[in-house]
Amino acid sequence: MTPNSATSAPSRRSFLASTAVAAAAVAGGMPLLAACGGSDSGSKEGTTSGKGAQKILPAFVAQNVVTPDIASKNGSALGFTSELSLADLKTSVPRKLGKGSTIKIMSPFWGSPPKSSNPYYSAMNAKIGANIVWQNQDGNTYDEKLGAVLASSDMPDVVVIPSWNMGGKIPSAIISKMADLGPYLSGDKIKDYPNLAAIPSDAWQYSIFGGKLRGLPQPAPTVPGIVPFYRKDVFDDKGYELPTTADAFLALAKEITDAKAKVWACDDMKWTAFGIFGVLSGSEKPLGWNLVDGKLIYRVETDEYLEALEWTRKLYAAGVVHPDAKAKNQGNAGQRFTDGQVLMYNQNISDWWGKMAEQATQNKDFRIAGMDIFGHDGGDPQLWCGSPAGIFAFINKKASKAVIHDVLAAANVTAAPYGTKEYMLTNYGVEGTHYTVKDGMPVKTDQGNLEVLNAYVMLASPAPTIAHPDFPDIAKEQVEWQQRMGAFTKKSSFFGLQVTEPARYTNLSNDFEDLEDDVVRGRKKISDMQQAVSDWKSQGGDKLRDWYKKLLDDSGSAQG
Template sequence: MTNHDARLSRRTLLAGAAAIGLAGCSNDGRGGQTGAGGDTAGVRPAYQPYTGVKPDLPGAEYNIPNAFTRYPANPVQAITTPPGDGKPIDVLTYTNTPIPPKLEQNRFWQELNSRVGSPVTVNLTPSVDYAQKFATVVAGDRLSDIFLVGAVPQVPQMLEAKAVDLTSHLSGDNIKKYPYLANLPETAWNVCIFSGKIFGVPIPRGAISSNVLYTRADILQKQGLQGEVKNVDDFFELCKALTDKPRNRFALAASPTQFVRNMFDVPNNWSENGKTLVSSNEHEAQEEVFEVLRKLWSSGYIHPDAFSGQNQDLKVRFGNGSSALVQDTFSAWPSYLQTAVDKEARIGIVGPPKHDGSGPGKIWLGAPAIGFAAISKKSEARVETLLAYMNFLAAPFGTQEYLFRKYGLPGLHHNVVDGNPVLTKKGFSEVQLGLMYTADAPWTVFLPEKAGDAEAEYNAMKALCPTALADPVAGMYSETNVRKGPQLNTDMTQVTNDIIQGRKPVSAWGDAVKKWKSGGGDKIAEEFAQALQSSR
């Protein structure tokens, strides 16, 4: 399974896609949130969890995904009637993988159309370009039947004008007509509820999109190193031991900015102070964080190309062993497996300690949803067909539909290895139709590529996620954040990078925060605080 939304979508956010709903996922950990402006309680769909398959490792108790060590041998057929009506279903969304072969050369796409009962046309755009693409499509009044909501000013007004109000179809028990949409987590719906109306279907993530520090556990073991650090000095010693400049080895593939902030209890984007919000930019420990990061850089423990090149380079460095530590989301685990040059490579997770050794630190909890897809008003006459198609795409793990959607056809797109589906090169190429950015099932931890990895990731999440710090306004909407947030975040990222690399003093952070506040940050805080209060 290949799921790259965590890494590349961060760049989408910085390019201006605040309205796609990525909370706290910019490179410096301060991305913008979008979504509901409150008033969600009365209209939120009734939650009806899918119980058709029993997880090997249940996650509900820990607020993490269920984990599976094996795909069910006889997966159930979740949907007996094709959702389509025979007419084309046109979709606008993005992808974080190479554009797949066209329909004529794509056996998976052909089979998808057959199973859906309608020809599906997908207008795919690389995630880094989606904000511009979406703005152009909205301006030209050329929205597809189903569209992933991207970054444009006045998102609520755009939805009122362009999207179907789905409240009567999805609120409360109405959603039970679409049982796999009812299986989506309750909090994920906040991102697509505006002024008491449901305008879309969320793309759920949650704990799986939390950032952590990955290790090449096999490399640490060969060097006799423990994959655990108890304070900031331990972290320096680990980085020193993993760095060998003459052999072009550097401990860290990129700056571990969020990991170090976790050591110093910096909040996840915002913290509440009565009825007001305080930005994590203003946290008292930020300058201490920068002192640590500057020392990691000046000591040569961070890869010299960390601030240039492409995000995929991080996976290459980690995969070939030239960097044994990298910060990314739990959802990125499969892609790190696939880029490992040494097939004996093993992945581990290092939890952040408090910087002074007084106990474990706390990671930042991923947002409940990374965005949502809406239905065009021009397609309102087919709304039930389009919701049925989205319900098909949300069929959960353990079903025939999920197996096909993620792995395609046996013997062509995947091979069965020890009872589990493993994508072939053809499968990897053809199945990447952006379906997971149209609608998706709740994430599950399933890593068939390597025995033991599902248990390893589950145990890491079980240890770190129950105490993770949530962003109090994840999924909420601020107009100023949509308009000014991307540029403000870009400016703060640049200052962050300049300080870490020694081009500016640590004291430059305070000046940058003042500029951020006066340039829109205080207004963003005010609007998010209002949204938070109205949601209660």
């Protein structure tokens, strides 16, 4: 799996991973990162309350170095639609904060890591004032390496952990082995690192593990990240009207589909169905719980969940879904979309720019657009917030104060906002060596493509940002879609809280996703899902509900 994978249907893991590279994507550069995770107030399970968090959280100081073209609204990213001018880049780190420490960082890496002595690493280390040594590990098999490293006595100074790698004993290891950053960042102390101070408070709240501020976060938009995309060029040509109800979607899908011509209406639309029918978030287990009339309800118990599966099942049964999607992991949904074999598919918002950039030289008529999520009956949708951060960098609690200071100095550089010299260095490298700017657009050189990959961007990142100098209209459309959808997006009871479930419940709901996929494809029945939910309750779901309810009663929500 790569972070930007787009299989036939986004799995929970590919959903998280693709969300992780979507918060900000700049033409030709490594996107900023975003996504999700588990925690407590001292023991190895539980969480930290909103009230408890207030004593821990860093002060928020908005960054005024750069003004976005589109302000954040309803949980959206910031938007930049202006041409990029190197002469106008601002400085957000006026002096070197590092004191010369050598810092070993283990991080997932997708691709081939460059040599450690390359000009990009040298320039970044010079800017930071520290010697960062990257111990890059294959992101596809990071799980395997992570557990062994956290269990060893020879752990590096910093370990980067994406939320989708936080299963099993990883949260407990974070709590027991990672440094408390509160003494360095809580309250006004964070003002020593202005770019970190501009990270939204929700992201810091979500970086509290075991009652302590332990993570350096990569913030994410809290609005839904999966977009129902459609081929706007074809829709305009054929005169297709966008549906505003579930029934209208099915009717349109039947009109579009022509199997003889190898055109199907859509790919797997399960994740869109969850939005249409208002199903609680499936991106993180705690987000799937919500207090309704005094009782905690889990997403799989709801009528909305079954209705979403039944509707998706109808799409498959009607023959409007591409046959390769029914095979689940056969081929690539995005490729079928650009080939014109399907006219609608759902994937992370990063595909909005990704597909336009990919097709710019292949099909000049190609136009992708995002459909607004509608309520199944034509009313307003009920959408649910995702997590406010996802990939975290943790500092070994055995690290010296000097090393901790220099890690924070490094994070203060990598969290610089778009439109600054530090952002360009972090995301594009050295001008002339790693990129050039043509017509207001940064373009990586061959050397840039080899060296400026997912290293420093894994340390910390600024508030979620979308900027595409090559396609400013796409950046505008993405942010405006987020803002429209954000108006209908609510926070469920455990939004913004790192929750570590008791180990005995860790795998309790793991099989639901595979069963969902079998149900919508007609291989299993809705009654099989109902039986699975009944089994889940008796095998620990009801006890887990009691555990979550006590947690909520004792701790309160992140908003309280």
